[in-house]
Amino acid sequence: NAGVTQTPKFRILKIGQSMTLQCTQDMNHNYMYWYRQDPGMGLKLIYYSVGAGITDKGEVPNGYNVSRSTTEDFPLRLELAAPSQTSVYFCASLGSDSQETQYFGPGTRLLVL
Amino acid sequence: GQNIDQPTEMTATEGAIVQINCTYQTSGFNGLFWYQQHAGEAPTFLSYNVLDGLEEKGRFSSFLSRSKGYSYLLLKELQMKDSASYLCAVREEDAGNMLTFGGGTRLMVKP
Numbered sequence: 001n002a003g004v005t006q007t008p009k010f011r012i013l014k015i016g017q018s019m020t021l022q023c024t025q026d027m028n029h030n031y032m033y034w035y036r037q038d039p040g041m042g043l044k045l046i047y048y049s050v051g052a053g054i055t056d057k058g059e060v061p062n063g064y065n066v067s068r069s070t071t072e073d074f075p076l077r078l079e080l081a082a083p084s085q086t087s088v089y090f091c092a093s094l095g096s097d098s099q100e101t102q103y104f105g106p107g108t109r110l111l112v113l
Numbered sequence: 114g115q116n117i118d119q120p121t122e123m124t125a126t127e128g129a130i131v132q133i134n135c136t137y138q139t140s141g142f143n144g145l146f147w148y149q150q151h152a153g154e155a156p157t158f159l160s161y162n163v164l165d166g167l168e169e170k171g172r173f174s175s176f177l178s179r180s181k182g183y184s185y186l187l188l189k190e191l192q193m194k195d196s197a198s199y200l201c202a203v204r205e206e207d208a209g210n211m212l213t214f215g216g217g218t219r220l221m222v223k224p
Contacts, residue, residue, distance in 0.1 A: 042214035
């Protein structure tokens with residue numbers, strides 16, 4: 001199993017541009033999450049999904065959108081990039097056993113200039 | 114909502130023991146996780162507590178007191194590679210199994 005994979009690893013955007021951060025997991029996990037981590041800080045939840053076709057807002061959803069058309073994929077969309085969205089973005093997934101930990105992808109580093 | 118506090122930075126000496134504390138306030142506690150995160154990398158799972166008491170895993174142990182809203186991560190026989198950030202995260206009773214993270218404690222291990 002590859003686990004949780006994210007693309008791209010690094011991206012520079014200009015203000016107002018849009019992009020999609022990709023996240024895929026091959027563990028057949030129902031739960032998937034998007035976090036952002038600013039320098040020296042903890043992780044903040046942007047959006048999450050409890051299964052295909054179901055998404056919900058986390059703590060900091062403004063400026064982002066998500067979709068979950070399949071169990072494997074959970075893309076995060078930035079429509080109008082702003083400097084405040086400069087951050088490291090982590091995708092995570094969790095199986096049905098709530099005793100398990102969330103598995104994290106390697107992260108996408110985004111710089112908005 | 115939740116409030117999770119942990120020290121911002123700690124320094125310890127190679128071979129020593131260090132304790133990283135985490136306090137939390139939550140309306141429906143359903144487990145506490147500790148993660149290790151090296152600079153530029155993703156968090157990796159260290160431990161999980163849902164009942165009061167101590168969980169031991171090799172050089173790492175984690176303690177939980179639900180009545181006090183308190184946990185600590187204990188690292189023994191510190192090694193240089195233990196220099197990293199340690200994240201405390203609390204899960205609430207909800208449909209999404211969401212985690213709320215503290216700000217992380219940056220541990221520097223010195224020779």
